[in-house]
Amino acid sequence: MNFISPGFALFLSIVFLLYWFVFKNTARLQNILLLVASLVLYAFFNWRFLGLLVFSTLLNFYIGKLIENKKDRKAGKWLLAGGLLVNLGVLLYFKYFNFFSSGSILQVENILIPLGISFYTFQLIGYLIDIYNEEIKSCKDLLVFSCYVVYFPKIASGPIEPAKKFLPQIGVKRSFDYALATDGMRQILWGLFTKIVVANNCASFAQPVFENHEQYPGSTLLLASFFYLFQVYCDFSGYSNIAIGISKLFGIQLSRNFNAPFFSTTIREYWQKWHITLTSWMMKYVFTPLSFSLRYLKKAGILLSIIITFVTVGLWHGTKWNFIVFGLLHGVYFIPQMLFPKKNNERLSHRHTFFLNLARFSKMFGLFFLVMFTCIFFGSRSLTEAFGFINTVFSGSVFSSVVWPPFTSAFKTFITALFIVTLLATEWIQHPRSHELQLDHIKSPYLRRSIYIAIILAILLFGSVMHINFLYSRF
Amino acid sequence: MEKNAVIKKAEIIIRQVLKKEKFEWKGELTAEEVNGWDSLSHMIIITELENEFKIKFRLKELNKLGNLDSLITLIQSKV
Numbered sequence: 001m002n003f004i005s006p007g008f009a010l011f012l013s014i015v016f017l018l019y020w021f022v023f024k025n026t027a028r029l030q031n032i033l034l035l036v037a038s039l040v041l042y043a044f045f046n047w048r049f050l051g052l053l054v055f056s057t058l059l060n061f062y063i064g065k066l067i068e069n070k071k072d073r074k075a076g077k078w079l080l081a082g083g084l085l086v087n088l089g090v091l092l093y094f095k096y097f098n099f100f101s102s103g104s105i106l107q108v109e110n111i112l113i114p115l116g117i118s119f120y121t122f123q124l125i126g127y128l129i130d131i132y133n134e135e136i137k138s139c140k141d142l143l144v145f146s147c148y149v150v151y152f153p154k155i156a157s158g159p160i161e162p163a164k165k166f167l168p169q170i171g172v173k174r175s176f177d178y179a180l181a182t183d184g185m186r187q188i189l190w191g192l193f194t195k196i197v198v199a200n201n202c203a204s205f206a207q208p209v210f211e212n213h214e215q216y217p218g219s220t221l222l223l224a225s226f227f228y229l230f231q232v233y234c235d236f237s238g239y240s241n242i243a244i245g246i247s248k249l250f251g252i253q254l255s256r257n258f259n260a261p262f263f264s265t266t267i268r269e270y271w272q273k274w275h276i277t278l279t280s281w282m283m284k285y286v287f288t289p290l291s292f293s294l295r296y297l298k299k300a301g302i303l304l305s306i307i308i309t310f311v312t313v314g315l316w317h318g319t320k321w322n323f324i325v326f327g328l329l330h331g332v333y334f335i336p337q338m339l340f341p342k343k344n345n346e347r348l349s350h351r352h353t354f355f356l357n358l359a360r361f362s363k364m365f366g367l368f369f370l371v372m373f374t375c376i377f378f379g380s381r382s383l384t385e386a387f388g389f390i391n392t393v394f395s396g397s398v399f400s401s402v403v404w405p406p407f408t409s410a411f412k413t414f415i416t417a418l419f420i421v422t423l424l425a426t427e428w429i430q431h432p433r434s435h436e437l438q439l440d441h442i443k444s445p446y447l448r449r450s451i452y453i454a455i456i457l458a459i460l461l462f463g464s465v466m467h468i469n470f471l472y473s474r475f
Numbered sequence: 476m477e478k479n480a481v482i483k484k485a486e487i488i489i490r491q492v493l494k495k496e497k498f499e500w501k502g503e504l505t506a507e508e509v510n511g512w513d514s515l516s517h518m519i520i521i522t523e524l525e526n527e528f529k530i531k532f533r534l535k536e537l538n539k540l541g542n543l544d545s546l547i548t549l550i551q552s553k554v
Contacts, residue, residue, distance in 0.1 A: 283513075288537075
């Protein structure tokens with residue numbers, strides 16, 4: 001299921017028209033349409049896993065109700081344990097079976113991964129735990145609950161929505177909100193720009209280099225790491241913006257997933273702005289219980305919990321050792337900050353200032369390179385490849401001239417770099433706003449339209465369809 | 476223990492953990508509204524509060540906390 005395809009555009013247009021013209025009268029009708037459309041789209045991608053999705057939905061719906069109805073806390077605990085076991089069991093079987101049976105997914109690929117399984121399973125686990133902790137009531141309406149699980153804008157790659165935020169929205173009738181719908185369109189446009197123009201052009205350079213790194217000097221590998229980080233960021237943030245934008249067309253607000261992470265000055269801040277819904281999930285359901293049980297070890301307990309949490313983040317991405325090292329490195333990056341905390345007098349809302357000072361810039365720059373280093377593990381196919389890649393980057397060949405991968409040139413790469421600068425400048429200017437194309441503060445309609453036209457032209461003239469699939473759809 | 480006495484001690488701990496010289500106490504303030512009060516510092520604050528008041532929190536109780544007032548009420552119920 002790719003958001004960027006004529007088939008999806010047609011599907012979206014039909015569902016949108018039916019939703020607001022035919023099924024508009026009650027929440028129930030709207031939800032029936034959303035459920036049917038979501039299931040049809042999921043089946044279109046791979047009908048064989050539709051049964052699994054329906055099974056997970058029904059199981060968690062009834063377990064949630066049973067947990068809530070149990071007066072005896074011990075019985076509730078057993079039900080929760082059973083629910084978690086089934087959810088994690090299914091996830092482990094489909095996503096990690098190959099890893100545990102062979103040590104590397106590259107050697108066997110007998111088991112296909114159901115679309116969005118990591119995303120919807122995490123939502124369901126969170127749902128059961130929240131009911132057990134009496135943070136939310138179980139959903140009493142199977143139709144509403146099914147929409148929560150299978151809602152098509154978010155099922156493939158999130159955002160991972162907490163039930164507390166999503167269920168109240170889907171439980172009531174949505175009325176057409178012109179401002180929200182146009183805002184959604186703008187967010188979709190920005191998502192298309194970051195994916196088709198920035199991510200795909202970065203991929204044209206980074207992908208061939210990562211796939212054949214032994215053929216390139218250190219200078220090319222260093223440049224490829226830079227472009228790969230922007231590819232991952234623009235690919236996934238682009239996807240997230242499109243998903244959130246599509247959902248706004250149906251009057252449903254999804255959570256923000258990225259918030260200009262490269263302007264962070266600490267790793268802690270970075271993870272509060274990168275894949276926000278996954279970080280929030282991990283912090284709530286992995287870090288908090290873990291650090292709570294290890295809190296008597298003081299800072300050592302907190303550090304251990306951070307490292308375990310980020311190794312879990314790595315494992316969530318995939319079944320290869322390089323993902324584990326990726327997570328481990330991010331966990332390790334927290335150590336200096338935990339051991340030597342700085343004075344903190346700023347209010348979060350006042351932290352972003354328009355003019356950048358040198359101290360802040362150097363911190364941002366340093367952090368960017370630390371993150372870029374972890375990206376080598378993220379983008380390599382194995383740990384051996386990642387170490388080979390790093391060896392070359394830290395060799396004398398890093399000073400040799402760049403060897404251009406096929407279908408790229410110095411000019412094309414320069415243009416891609418210009419788009420990255422445009423992206424960062426836009427993020428910097430638009431930082432306090434809910435997304436980068438939130439232009440309500442620009443009073444002139446001509447200027448706003450000129451910006452939209454410029455973006456559409458950039459997509460048409462410089463967009464690349466060579467790497468059209470979204471990276472995170474495989475997670 | 477009186478509410479004001481609990482607030483006074485809790486405020487000192489929060490200032491120390493968050494490394495803040497200026498921290499204006501408001502009962503309705505939530506953790507998200509305080510710069511630096513994230514999951515990490517939250518757990519350090521909780522541990523320090525347990526040590527200071529010689530109490531033990533349950534994870535379930537912490538999950539339900541809404542703002543500073545609810546934290547103080549929870550501490551009061553335990554001391």
